[in-house]
Amino acid sequence: MFERFTKDARSAVVDAQQVARAAHSDQIDSRHLLVALAESEGLARTALADGGLDVTDVVARARASIEAGDALDHGALAAVGIDLDEVTRRTEATFGEGALARAGRVLRVRRKHIPFTPDAKKSLELALREAIRLGSKEINGGHLLLGLTRAESPGRRVLADAGADLERVRRHAEGASEAV
Amino acid sequence: MSQQALVASAAGDDPADGLRAVRALRELADRLEALQVERARRLGWSWQEIAAALGVSRQAVHKKHNRRI
Numbered sequence: 535m536f537e538r539f540t541k542d543a544r545s546a547v548v549d550a551q552q553v554a555r556a557a558h559s560d561q562i563d564s565r566h567l568l569v570a571l572a573e574s575e576g577l578a579r580t581a582l583a584d585g586g587l588d589v590t591d592v593v594a595r596a597r598a599s600i601e602a603g604d605a606l607d608h609g610a611l612a613a614v615g616i617d618l619d620e621v622t623r624r625t626e627a628t629f630g631e632g633a634l635a636r637a638g639r640v641l642r643v644r645r646k647h648i649p650f651t652p653d654a655k656k657s658l659e660l661a662l663r664e665a666i667r668l669g670s671k672e673i674n675g676g677h678l679l680l681g682l683t684r685a686e687s688p689g690r691r692v693l694a695d696a697g698a699d700l701e702r703v704r705r706h707a708e709g710a711s712e713a714v
Numbered sequence: 715m716s717q718q719a720l721v722a723s724a725a726g727d728d729p730a731d732g733l734r735a736v737r738a739l740r741e742l743a744d745r746l747e748a749l750q751v752e753r754a755r756r757l758g759w760s761w762q763e764i765a766a767a768l769g770v771s772r773q774a775v776h777k778k779h780n781r782r783i
Contacts, residue, residue, distance in 0.1 A: 605741035610734040621742065629749050637745035 535662055540674040542576040543661075549574060551648055557600050558642045563651040564682050564689030565596045572596070577676035577710040584710075585703030587696055596692045606638060657682045657689065668712055676711030680704060751779045 536544070549570035554562045571578035572593050582589050608618050625634050650658075661681025665673045682689045683700050693700065747768070754764050761780075765772040 605737060606745070607734055607738040610731065610738040611742065613731055614735045614739070616739070616742075618742075625746065625749065629753065633749055634745055637748045638741070640748055641744055 535658070535673070538662070538665070538671065538673050540672050542574070542675040543673050543678055545574065546570045546576075546578070546675055546678055547658075550654075553597075553600075554648045555642070557597065558604070558638055559600060559648065560605060560642075561651045561654075562648055563654045564657045564687040565600050565692055567654055567657060567678065567682060568689040568692060569593055569596045569600075571675055571679055571682075577674055578679040578707065579675075581676055581679055581703060581707035581710050582693075582698075584706040585698065587693070587698050587703065592693065592696050592698075595696050596689070599688065599692050599695075604638075606634070653687050656685065657687055660684045665711075668708060670711065674711055676707045679707045680711070683707075748779070751775065755779075 536547075539547070546567065547570070550562050550566040553559075553566045553569045557566075559566065572582055572589050573579075579589055582592060606618070611618050611621075622634050626632070658678070658681060661673050661677045664680035664684065665671075665677040668677070670677065683693065683704055690700070693703065751764055751768075754767075761776045762772050765775040768775060
């Protein structure tokens, strides 16, 4: 499938990995892909903006959503009676400021390869189908955005939360992808 | 019971919440282990001593932490 990706679609996939690395994510899901698509000039970004979205806001929301899904989940720990703020305070007293966050980064760095979630893989597969549907031999950034918005996914939820009219965004993505 | 309280209590025994807590605890334990092992090594502890304190084999602790420290 990847051999049919255009240059911008390929770089979106590579950028999604960098987004995941920077956020210390265990996995790459459709939100990382969304950040990558929205942050670089291309068909997807244009479609988002023409579809009435504030691209900066979309990126900020996606990043916030990714961070809220940090493995060291504040709310989940509180539910079993652990006060993460207190743990952090005591840990930092011995190991210095930001020690717990640093340890998290160290653990992530060990993992060289960050896997795609089934949801992100599905988005990529749907992008292929969207390209076929639109009669395109190549898969470009617009198709990736169409794939990401075709079925329920964390990335699509971020767009909906940002107030996106998904049908409108999809129409712009289709138009942009066909025009190329 | 208010609708909010009902939702909260229903969510309380949701396996998803319990599993998220387990994942978070594991992550917290991993991070604390990394910090503690690093410090113990700096203070001159042997891998054998660290392994004994953690209740695992020397090979296991060495393999897991040696690359970082």
